[in-house]
Amino acid sequence: MYKIFMCSLFILFLSKAFAGEVKRGDDLSLEKFEYILSKSMSKLPKLWSVIDQITNQDVNIYITPIEKGLGKARGKNSIYIAPRAFIHDLKAYPEDRLIVVLLHEYGHILFNRQSNRKSNNKAEHEYAAFKYSVQHALRIAEKGDSGPIRQLVHYLPLRVQNGKKSDPHTIALKKLTKENFWSDVLSKYQ
Numbered sequence: 358m359y360k361i362f363m364c365s366l367f368i369l370f371l372s373k374a375f376a377g378e379v380k381r382g383d384d385l386s387l388e389k390f391e392y393i394l395s396k397s398m399s400k401l402p403k404l405w406s407v408i409d410q411i412t413n414q415d416v417n418i419y420i421t422p423i424e425k426g427l428g429k430a431r432g433k434n435s436i437y438i439a440p441r442a443f444i445h446d447l448k449a450y451p452e453d454r455l456i457v458v459l460l461h462e463y464g465h466i467l468f469n470r471q472s473n474r475k476s477n478n479k480a481e482h483e484y485a486a487f488k489y490s491v492q493h494a495l496r497i498a499e500k501g502d503s504g505p506i507r508q509l510v511h512y513l514p515l516r517v518q519n520g521k522k523s524d525p526h527t528i529a530l531k532k533l534t535k536e537n538f539w540s541d542v543l544s545k546y547q
């Protein structure tokens with residue numbers, strides 16, 4: 358019995374040790390951080406459930422102003438999300454769109470964790486992140502919510518059309534949207 362108790366304590370310790378957290382970035386006031394936590398959890402429940410899943414995979418999510426876009430990933434454990442992702446006009450940034458931003462950034466983390474895939478090719482990183490976001494959104498759709506995959510079906514082709522040709526995101530999406538895998542997604546969710 359004692360052994361089982363010690364074992365479960367150890368497992369509890371392990372699961373705690375590998376769980377990340379939502380943290381306040383250096384450039385965000387404590388007041389705004391607390392406001393975001395208190396207001397957005399009830400307003401954006403699907404987003405927070407994805408945040409939960411990701412932080413449970415040893416990722417810290419920092420809410421902090423960022424220069425470009427809504428999200429950014431760094432290394433193997435850190436994602437940065439702009440405060441405006443949480444406080445905004447939901448018409449301009451629907452919850453599903455925020456979810457796919459987060460899935461994309463988590464895709465970067467997973468790619469960075471594959472040590473055999475060290476690559477300086479930015480388009481290769483973007484390709485992996487986009488592909489992961491599509492795969493994860495498909496899993497969410499299988500469970501009954503096709504919102505995130507429909508966002509991707511809508512936005513990814515637009516980014517191919519409107520993005521700068523030399524932008525690694527555009528290069529990655531050009532490749533992805535030519536694949537059979539993508540035509541299967543379109544035939545189901547367009």
Ligand SMILES: [Zn+2]
Nearest residue numbers: 461465483486
């Ligand atoms: Zn990216």
